[in-house]
Amino acid sequence: MLKYVGQSETRVDGVRKVTGYERYTDDLKLSGMLYARIKKSPYPHARILKIDTSKAKKLPGVKVVITGKDVPNRVGLYLEDKTFLAIDKVRFIGEPVAAIAAESGEIAEEAASLIEVDYKELPAVFSPLEGIKPDAPLIHEDLGNYKHASIILPQSGTNISNHYKIRKGDVEEGFKEADFVYENEFYVPHIQHSAIENHCAIAQVDPEGKITVWAGCQSPYAVRRTLAIAFNMPLNKIRVISPAIGGGFGSKAGTTLEGIVIPLAQRANYRPVKLSFSREDVFTNTFIRQAMYAKIKTGVTKDGRIIAEENTFYWDGGAYTEYGVNIARAGGYASTGPYDIPNVKADSICVYTNHPVGGPYRGFGMSEIHFAIEQNLDIVAHNIGMDPAEFRRKNALKDGGATVTGQVLENVGLVQCLDKVVKDIEWDKRVKKVSETRYRGKGIACMYKAPSMPNNVGSSAIVKINEDGTVNLLVTAMDLGQGSDTALTQIAAEVLTIPISQINIITGDTDCTPYEWQTVASRTIYCCGNSIIRAAEDAKKQLLRLASLKFGIPEEDLELKDGHIISKIYSDKKVKIADLAMGLTMPDGSGVHGPIIGRGAFIPPNVKDTDKETGQGDKPVAFWTFGVQAAEVEVDIETGEVKVLKVAAAYDAGKAINPELVCTQIEGGIVQGLGSALLEEMKIKEGKVLNPSFVDYKIPIIGDAPEMKISIVEVPEPTGPWGARGIAEPCMVPTAPAIANAVFDAIGCRINSLPITAEKVLKAIMEKKR
Amino acid sequence: MKHKISFTINGEVKEVEVEPNKTLLKMLREDLDLIGAKEGCGAGECGACTVIVENKPVNSCLMLAVEVDGKEILTIEGLSVGINLDPLQESFIKHNALQCGYCTPGMVMSAKALLNRNHHPTEEDVKEALAGNLCRCTGYQRIVDAVLDIAKKGVGK
Numbered sequence: 001m002l003k004y005v006g007q008s009e010t011r012v013d014g015v016r017k018v019t020g021y022e023r024y025t026d027d028l029k030l031s032g033m034l035y036a037r038i039k040k041s042p043y044p045h046a047r048i049l050k051i052d053t054s055k056a057k058k059l060p061g062v063k064v065v066i067t068g069k070d071v072p073n074r075v076g077l078y079l080e081d082k083t084f085l086a087i088d089k090v091r092f093i094g095e096p097v098a099a100i101a102a103e104s105g106e107i108a109e110e111a112a113s114l115i116e117v118d119y120k121e122l123p124a125v126f127s128p129l130e131g132i133k134p135d136a137p138l139i140h141e142d143l144g145n146y147k148h149a150s151i152i153l154p155q156s157g158t159n160i161s162n163h164y165k166i167r168k169g170d171v172e173e174g175f176k177e178a179d180f181v182y183e184n185e186f187y188v189p190h191i192q193h194s195a196i197e198n199h200c201a202i203a204q205v206d207p208e209g210k211i212t213v214w215a216g217c218q219s220p221y222a223v224r225r226t227l228a229i230a231f232n233m234p235l236n237k238i239r240v241i242s243p244a245i246g247g248g249f250g251s252k253a254g255t256t257l258e259g260i261v262i263p264l265a266q267r268a269n270y271r272p273v274k275l276s277f278s279r280e281d282v283f284t285n286t287f288i289r290q291a292m293y294a295k296i297k298t299g300v301t302k303d304g305r306i307i308a309e310e311n312t313f314y315w316d317g318g319a320y321t322e323y324g325v326n327i328a329r330a331g332g333y334a335s336t337g338p339y340d341i342p343n344v345k346a347d348s349i350c351v352y353t354n355h356p357v358g359g360p361y362r363g364f365g366m367s368e369i370h371f372a373i374e375q376n377l378d379i380v381a382h383n384i385g386m387d388p389a390e391f392r393r394k395n396a397l398k399d400g401g402a403t404v405t406g407q408v409l410e411n412v413g414l415v416q417c418l419d420k421v422v423k424d425i426e427w428d429k430r431v432k433k434v435s436e437t438r439y440r441g442k443g444i445a446c447m448y449k450a451p452s453m454p455n456n457v458g459s460s461a462i463v464k465i466n467e468d469g470t471v472n473l474l475v476t477a478m479d480l481g482q483g484s485d486t487a488l489t490q491i492a493a494e495v496l497t498i499p500i501s502q503i504n505i506i507t508g509d510t511d512c513t514p515y516e517w518q519t520v521a522s523r524t525i526y527c528c529g530n531s532i533i534r535a536a537e538d539a540k541k542q543l544l545r546l547a548s549l550k551f552g553i554p555e556e557d558l559e560l561k562d563g564h565i566i567s568k569i570y571s572d573k574k575v576k577i578a579d580l581a582m583g584l585t586m587p588d589g590s591g592v593h594g595p596i597i598g599r600g601a602f603i604p605p606n607v608k609d610t611d612k613e614t615g616q617g618d619k620p621v622a623f624w625t626f627g628v629q630a631a632e633v634e635v636d637i638e639t640g641e642v643k644v645l646k647v648a649a650a651y652d653a654g655k656a657i658n659p660e661l662v663c664t665q666i667e668g669g670i671v672q673g674l675g676s677a678l679l680e681e682m683k684i685k686e687g688k689v690l691n692p693s694f695v696d697y698k699i700p701i702i703g704d705a706p707e708m709k710i711s712i713v714e715v716p717e718p719t720g721p722w723g724a725r726g727i728a729e730p731c732m733v734p735t736a737p738a739i740a741n742a743v744f745d746a747i748g749c750r751i752n753s754l755p756i757t758a759e760k761v762l763k764a765i766m767e768k769k770r
Numbered sequence: 771m772k773h774k775i776s777f778t779i780n781g782e783v784k785e786v787e788v789e790p791n792k793t794l795l796k797m798l799r800e801d802l803d804l805i806g807a808k809e810g811c812g813a814g815e816c817g818a819c820t821v822i823v824e825n826k827p828v829n830s831c832l833m834l835a836v837e838v839d840g841k842e843i844l845t846i847e848g849l850s851v852g853i854n855l856d857p858l859q860e861s862f863i864k865h866n867a868l869q870c871g872y873c874t875p876g877m878v879m880s881a882k883a884l885l886n887r888n889h890h891p892t893e894e895d896v897k898e899a900l901a902g903n904l905c906r907c908t909g910y911q912r913i914v915d916a917v918l919d920i921a922k923k924g925v926g927k
Contacts, residue, residue: 010863010864011863011866011868013871014862014863014868015853015855015863016871017868017871017874018850018855018859018860018862018863018868018871018874018875018878019806019846019847019849019850019855019859020805020806020807020845020846020847020874020875021806022871023805024808024872026808026809027799027805029803193906194904194906195870195872195906196808196810196816196818196870196872196873196904196905196906197808197810197870197872198809198810244870244871245870246808246870246871246872247869247870247872247906247907248870249906278812279810279811279812279813279815279816480870481868481869481870481871481872481907482869482907483869660866661866664866664869664908664909664912666909667908667909667911667912668869668906668907668908668909670909671908671909671910672906693811693813693815694811694813694815694816694904695813695815699904699906700910701901701902701904701910702896702897702900702901702903702905702910702913702914703897703898703901704910705909705910705911708909708911
C-alpha cells in the first residue's frame with residue numbers, strides 16, 4: 001500500500017515561488033560584480049579578417065575584453081563543433097566574436113560598439129535542402145576532424161553532421177504489396193522555447209584558479225564537463241551551481257553563456273562577472289528548435305494495414321549541431337511514430353545551415369516528426385475511407401509489436417490512451433457547421449517518445465539522515481518547473497516512510513550534490529527516481545542492521561514503518577530513525593557504525609547501440625512513453641482564424657508519482673503545443689531573425705487556452721520507479737498534428753506546414769473553391 | 771543628474787535618488803533589492819515585472835522610477851509576512867497554478883489588482899486582467915481557477 005507515491009502532494013517549492021522569494025540567477029548580486037556584453041556577428045557566414053579591440057579596452061570602466069583566440073578549445077555535447085567565441089569564421093548572425101566585462105552593463109554595451117571587426121562575407125546556406133547539395137558552401141570544413149560520440153555519424157566534406165538510417169524489412173517489396181501509397185511533404189519552422197526567464201550566467205575565479213559558475217541550467221554536470229574541456233581544467237576545479245530555473249524546455253540544457261563569462265572572470269582578478277541575455281539575445285543566441293522538412297510515404301492494404309513506410313527528415317541544424325545531431329538520431333529511431341510497420345526505410349539527416357543554433361526543445365524531434373507522420377496517416381485514413389481513430393487503433397503498437405528498430409515491446413498502453421481520448425472528445429459526435437461562416441472539426445494524433453540519451457549515462461542520489469531523523473536528499477536533477485523536486489521527494493518519503501515535510505531536497509551544486517547526467521529527455525523520474533530508491537534502500541538497510549544489533553532480532557524480521565524500525569513480530573521492539581541516525585549506542589555507552597548516509601546509483605539497464613547501417617537494435621532506448629491527443633477546433637471561413645475549443649489527452653505515465661503534477665505537465669504541454677500549432681514561427685530572412693520579441697513572436701496567452709480533459713493511463717514500465725515512465729516532453733508532441741487534422745475535418749483543407757495561420761487557412765479555402 | 775523621489779512601498783516610506791532614465795523595475799531590483807518582480811522582456815510584453823502602483827497593475831519595466839514620486843507601490847514582497855500568505859498566494863499553491871515560478875509574482879500581482887477593483891470577477895474578467903501576463907509552463911486554466919476560487923470565497927479585498 002503506497003502512502004506518498006501516487007498522492008497529489010502540494011508542490012514543495014510553492015511558498016518560495018508565490019512569495020517572490022525564489023532566487024533565479026539574475027537575482028544574484030555578488031560584491032564587486034562586473035557586467036558582460038557580447039559583440040555579435042552581423043553576417044550569417046563570413047571570414048573574420050581582423051578584430052580591433054583597442055578602442056574598447058581604452059573606454060573607462062572596461063576591465064576585460066576577449067576574443068575567440070582566448071577561448072580556443074572546441075566543445076560540444078555529442079559533436080565537438082563549436083567554440084564559445086567565433087574563431088576565423090562566423091556562421092550565424094549574432095554569433096559572439098568578442099566579449100567585454102565592465103563596471104556596468106551600459107559601459108560594456110558601449111565597449112561592444114567600439115570593437116571593430118573586418119569580415120569577408122562567404123556564400124551562406126539557408127536551408128537543409130540546399131545544404132545537402134554537393135556544391136553547397138561548406139560551413140564546417142573540419143567536420144571530419146571533430147570529436148563525436150560513437151552514436152553520431154558526421155560525413156566529412158559535407159554539411160551533414162549526422163545521418164541516422166533505418167532499414168527494416170524490405171520497403172520496396174512492401175510498397176509493391178500495398179494497395180495504396182500516399183506520399184506527402186511537410187514543413188515545421190524554427191520556434192523558440194520562450195521560457196519567461198532569460199538566460200543568465202555568473203562566473204567567479206578564486207586566487208588559485210578555481211572557477212565557480214552560477215547559471216540556471218538543466219544539466220550542471222554536463223555543463224561542468226564541457227567547461228573542463230573548454231578551459232583545460234580538472235573537474236574538481238570547476239563548481240557549477242544552478243539557482244532556480246525559470247523554465248527550460250531544453251533551452252537551458254547546453255553550455256553557452258557559461259563559456260563566455262568564465263574567460264572574462266579568469267582575467268578579472270577575482271571579481272565575479274555576470275552576463276544577462278535580453279529577450280532578443282535569447283531568440284538569436286541560445287538554442288532554438290530546428291526547422292524540419294519531411295517526406296512521408298505510406299503504403300497500406302485495402303483493409304487498412306500499413307505495410308510499408310519510407311520517411312525522410314531533413315533537419316535545419318543551424319550553425320552548430322553539437323546537440324542537434326542527436327535530435328536527428330531520435331527522429332530516426334522513432335521515424336514512423338507509434339505504429340507496427342513491417343517494412344520501413346527512414347533517413348534522418350542533420351544539416352548545417354547559417355541559421356541560429358538548433359538544439360533540444362521539449363519533444364526532442366518528436367513534435368516535428370509526428371506533425372508529418374500523423375497528418376499523412378490521416379490522409380491515408382480519409383482516402384481509404386477508414387475512421388482516423390480506427391485506422392490508428394488497427395496499426396498501433398501493441399504488446400508483442402515491433403518498433404522501427406525491431407525492438408519488441410511489452411506493456412504498451414497506447415490503445416488504452418486512444419480509447420480514453422476517443423471517449424473524452426466525443427469522437428463519434430460531430431456538429432460541423434455552427435453558422436454560415438463557422439465550421440467545427442475534430443482531429444486525433446498519437447505519439448511515442450523515448451529518452452534520447454547515450455546508453456550508459458548515470459544518476460546518483462544521497463540520502464543523509466539528520467540527527468533528529470529528518471532527511472536531506474541530495475540529487476542534481478533540476479526542477480525547471482515540472483515539479484521534480486516534489487515528485488522525487490515523494491519517492492524518498494515512500495521508501496523511508498517519513499512525511500514529505502521531513503525531507504529537504506537539495507539540487508544543483510556539482511561540489512555538493514551527486515552526479516546526474518542531465519535533466520532532459522523526460523528521464524528524471526525514471527533515472528534519478530531509481531537512484532533515489534536505491535539510496536533510500538541503502539539508508540534503510542543500515543538502519544535495519546543497527547536495529548538488529550540493538551534488539552538481537554534478524555534484519556529480515558524488522559521493517560521500516562512510519563519513521564520507526566520495528567519488529568514484524570513483537571510490536572514493542574521499536575526504535576525511532578532519529579535514535580539510530582548517528583549510529584547505535586550500545587548498553588556500555590560505546591558507539592557503533594556512525595551517521596547514516598544512503599547512496600544510490602542508476603544506469604538504465606541493457607540499452608545498446610543500434611546497427612550503423614540499418615538502425616536495427618533490440619533495445620536502443622530505456623523505455624517508451626505513449627500518448628494520444630484529440631482536438632476540437634472552430635474555423636472561421638471568412639477570416640481563416642482557427643480557435644481550439646477543446647483538447648482531450650491521455651498518457652501512459654506507467655505510474656503517476658504525483659497525479660496532479662502529471663496533469664499540470666500535460667496541460668502546459670497542450671498549450672505549448674497549441675502555440676506551435678497556430679502562432680509560433682521564427683521569421684528568418686537570409687539568416688536574420690526578424691521577430692525576436694513577444695510582440696512579433698506570439699506565444700499563447702491566457703485566453704488561448706482551450707478546455708482540457710486529461711486522463712492518466714497506468715501500464716507499468718517494469719524498470720521504472722513503481723512503473724513510472726517519463727511524461728514531461730510527450731505532453732506537447734501530438735497537439736499540433738491533432739489540431740491540423742481537426743482543421744481538415746472542419747473545412748476539408750490540409751495545412752502541411754506550421755504554424756496554421758489564418759492566412760494559410762484562408763488561402764487553402766480559396767484554392768479549394770477554385 | 772539624479773532626482774530625489776519619495777514614495778510608499780509595501781507600507782514603508784522610502785527616499786531614493788535615481789537617474790531620470792531608470793525604470794521602476796531597475797530601481798526595485800537594483801536599489802531596493804526587491805527581486806520578486808522579474809524582467810522577462812524589458813519591453814512590456816510579458817508581465818513578469820508587474821507591480822501595483824496606486825492600485826493599478828503596471829509593467830514596472832515600462833514605468834520610469836521618477837514617475838512613482840509621491841505614490842504608493844505594492845510589490846509581491848508586500849503581500850505576505852513570513853508564512854502568513856495572502857489568500858491569493860495560498861490559492862495559487864492549492865490549485866498548482868505555478869510551475870517554474872518566474873511569471874508567478876507578476877501573475878499574482880495582476881490578479882491581486884483585479885480582485886482589489888472587482889471583488890467578484892467572472893472567468894472572462896480574469897482572462898482579460900491576466901492577458902498581459904505570459905506563462906510558458908502551465909496550461910493557464912489553474913491560474914484562472916486559483917483567482918476565481920478566491921473571488922468565490924469573498925476573501926479578496
